[in-house]
Amino acid sequence: xxxxxxxxxxxxxxAVPSAYPESLTEAMRYSLLAGGKRVRPALCLAACALxxxxxxxxxxxxxxxxxxxxxxxxxxxxxxxxxxxxxxxRPTNHKVYGEDVAIxxxxxxxxxxxxxxxxxxxxxxxxxxxxxxxxVELARASGAAGLVGGQVVDIQSEGKEVGLDxxxxxxxxxxxxxxxxxxxxxxxxxGADDATVERLRRYALNIGLAFQIVDDILDVTQSxxxxxxxxxxxxxxxxxTYPKLLGLDESRAEAERxxxxxxxxxxxxxxxRAAPLVALAKYIGYRQN
Amino acid sequence: xxxxxxxxxxxxxxAVPSAYPESLTEAMRYSLLAGGKRVRPALCLAACALxxxxxxxxxxxxxxxxxxxxxxxxxxxxxxxxxxxxxxxRPTNHKVYGEDVAIxxxxxxxxxxxxxxxxxxxxxxxxxxxxxxxxVELARASGAAGLVGGQVVDIQSEGKEVGLDxxxxxxxxxxxxxxxxxxxxxxxxxGADDATVERLRRYALNIGLAFQIVDDILDVTQSxxxxxxxxxxxxxxxxxTYPKLLGLDESRAEAERxxxxxxxxxxxxxxxRAAPLVALAKYIGYRQN
Numbered sequence: 001x002x003x004x005x006x007x008x009x010x011x012x013x014x015a016v017p018s019a020y021p022e023s024l025t026e027a028m029r030y031s032l033l034a035g036g037k038r039v040r041p042a043l044c045l046a047a048c049a050l051x052x053x054x055x056x057x058x059x060x061x062x063x064x065x066x067x068x069x070x071x072x073x074x075x076x077x078x079x080x081x082x083x084x085x086x087x088x089x090r091p092t093n094h095k096v097y098g099e100d101v102a103i104x105x106x107x108x109x110x111x112x113x114x115x116x117x118x119x120x121x122x123x124x125x126x127x128x129x130x131x132x133x134x135x136v137e138l139a140r141a142s143g144a145a146g147l148v149g150g151q152v153v154d155i156q157s158e159g160k161e162v163g164l165d166x167x168x169x170x171x172x173x174x175x176x177x178x179x180x181x182x183x184x185x186x187x188x189x190x191g192a193d194d195a196t197v198e199r200l201r202r203y204a205l206n207i208g209l210a211f212q213i214v215d216d217i218l219d220v221t222q223s224x225x226x227x228x229x230x231x232x233x234x235x236x237x238x239x240x241t242y243p244k245l246l247g248l249d250e251s252r253a254e255a256e257r258x259x260x261x262x263x264x265x266x267x268x269x270x271x272x273r274a275a276p277l278v279a280l281a282k283y284i285g286y287r288q289n
Numbered sequence: 290x291x292x293x294x295x296x297x298x299x300x301x302x303x304a305v306p307s308a309y310p311e312s313l314t315e316a317m318r319y320s321l322l323a324g325g326k327r328v329r330p331a332l333c334l335a336a337c338a339l340x341x342x343x344x345x346x347x348x349x350x351x352x353x354x355x356x357x358x359x360x361x362x363x364x365x366x367x368x369x370x371x372x373x374x375x376x377x378x379r380p381t382n383h384k385v386y387g388e389d390v391a392i393x394x395x396x397x398x399x400x401x402x403x404x405x406x407x408x409x410x411x412x413x414x415x416x417x418x419x420x421x422x423x424x425v426e427l428a429r430a431s432g433a434a435g436l437v438g439g440q441v442v443d444i445q446s447e448g449k450e451v452g453l454d455x456x457x458x459x460x461x462x463x464x465x466x467x468x469x470x471x472x473x474x475x476x477x478x479x480g481a482d483d484a485t486v487e488r489l490r491r492y493a494l495n496i497g498l499a500f501q502i503v504d505d506i507l508d509v510t511q512s513x514x515x516x517x518x519x520x521x522x523x524x525x526x527x528x529x530t531y532p533k534l535l536g537l538d539e540s541r542a543e544a545e546r547x548x549x550x551x552x553x554x555x556x557x558x559x560x561x562r563a564a565p566l567v568a569l570a571k572y573i574g575y576r577q578n
Contacts, residue, residue, distance in 0.1 A: 016433075024433055024441040075396060080388035099369035100444055103392060107364060108433040110396060114403040115428030118421045128417035132407045135424060139404035144305075144313055144397040152313040155389055 008041040008062060009033065015063050015116055016109075027097040027105035028112075032070045034088045039284065040065045043179060044186035046276040047200055050269055053125070053190020060120040061134055061185040064113035068142045069178055071109035074102055076151065084233075113138065117185075126189050134185045141181035150174030162240045168209070175215070176208025199265050203277065206262035211284045213255045216241035217248065222289060259285035297330040297351060298322065304352050304405055305398075316386040316394035317401075321359045323377045328500075328573065329354045332468060333475035335565040336489055339558055342414070342479020349409040350423055350474040353402035357431045358467055360398035363391055365440065373522075402427065406474075415478050423474045430470035439463030451529045457498070464504070465497020488554050492566065495551035500573045502544045505530035506537065511578060548574035
């Protein structure tokens with residue numbers, strides 16, 4: 001992932017340049033360029049490559065998905081939400097820039113994601129109607145029927161006993177939806193037919209759910225230092241998690257099952273081309289932070 | 290404006306249906322359907338009609354602009370920003386749904402605006418590349434280079450003496466940018482050529498600036514009851530406004546001058562077709578709330 005992450009970081013740096021008012025663009029860049037793992041852009045670019053697309057076709061989408069992810073972290077960390085002081089090993093956005101600017105930096109990032117896709121997706125590689133489909137896909141994954149919906153249910157489940165169905169809803173929407181958008185937007189930019197898009201969507205949903213189960217597991221098994229964010233937070237807030245509902249071993253088994261199912265979706269593709277998506281699935285299933 | 294506002298209200302109602310999680314969609318609908326004046330959708334539809342477009346072509350854009358406007362009000366009213374308790378004569382969104390849900394409802398609305406344009410702009414009337422231009426136009430007006438940028442400078446100017454240049458930047462970005470997007474998106478949807486689009490952009494910038502000057506004037510001359518939001522707030526917070534910098538009479542004259550300049554942009558068009566945009570300009574310049 002080294003070279004891809006570097007290319008993505010350079011593209012993100014260029015996508016949100018410093019400009020007046022500097023306090024705003026500085027806040028946007030602070031969180032965007034804080035060195036995340038860039039899993040979503042990697043998925044987006046790998047899906048594009050799998051279907052034979054040029055990386056340039058998917059780069060604006062890859063950046064846009066990471067930008068939406070970043071803005072969701074900024075808003076999630078706010079005092080009125082998760083009230084987190086640290087993220088990626090650094091003070092959270094509102095701790096540095098104040099709550100008002102943090103909210104507005106999130107708004108500006110969200111807006112910019114759609115501008116980037118609509119403006120920068122190269123027209124010689126991606127027809128305009130396909131670029132519009134990418135906008136729709138990312139918007140649906142980010143809004144009330146996706147990320148934001150998941151966050152609302154998550155907040156409203158705090159301190160309550162919730163069952164596996166609600167927990168699954170939260171994970172599918174708060175986490176899987178954006179991973180799904182990353183993969184689907186990459187496939188669309190790469191020119192995939194509808195059947196291929198739907199197959200890759202199933203791959204993404206499975207790794208998305210696994211991603212969050214692993215997150216739940218890491219929260220109870222790793223230190224704040226290793227995670228780069230506050231550990232044991234779920235326990236402290238008495239939050240319902242997979243380990244709490246199923247136990248640690250069963251949760252690990254479920255994550256493995258989902259990763260296997262994701263990888264199975266890739267069986268019809270050229271093995272060499274599918275290798276990065278297989279590797280990403282395994283990385284997500286077995287990562288340590 | 291009666292019939293147009295009704296059509297827009299019906300379209301907005303349909304654009305954001307109630308869905309799970311209901312607390313989120315209820316919060317979105319609470320502010321969106323609170324009966325604003327629908328000036329931006331009216332401008333969008335009137336610009337489309339002026340250039341000979343079908344109203345159906347611009348309706349998703351008209352709704353999208355109003356949705357962005359609504360989300361900006363929800364976030365502006367938050368405790369960490371303007372900390373307002375009333376808006377359009379009712380308690381503000383966070384007063385009813387809590388700060389966390391209000392922030393997320395704003396995020397979901399912002400996302401939905403772009404989904405609406407990309408998904409619902411009728412392809413038989415508006416080519417895909419034009420719909421993409423509409424997305425870019427609205428995104429630029431809403432983000433760091435538009436609305437959000439204006440809001441940040443506004444916040445950072447609080448309690449400070451600022452000059453006419455900064456005040457103008459705030460008004461142009463916080464208010465005029467979205468009015469500009471409304472008009473330009475309507476013209477684009479209606480099939481206007483580039484020269485016409487730029488002419489209507491100048492119309493919109495002038496009325497946008499006038500709109501905010503009139504807002505400043507109304508804040509000192511009208512009651513909370515008439516405004517439907519807290520009056521004399523600018524005075525109470527010692528905010529720099531046009532009346533404060535130029536005096537009331539000079540501010541009124543400046544608003545009139547801008548409205549005249551806006552109307553002058555319409556001189557080349559068929560007078561009957563231009564009548565609604567002339568009327569909207571005069572409404573904005575001489576409104577009482």
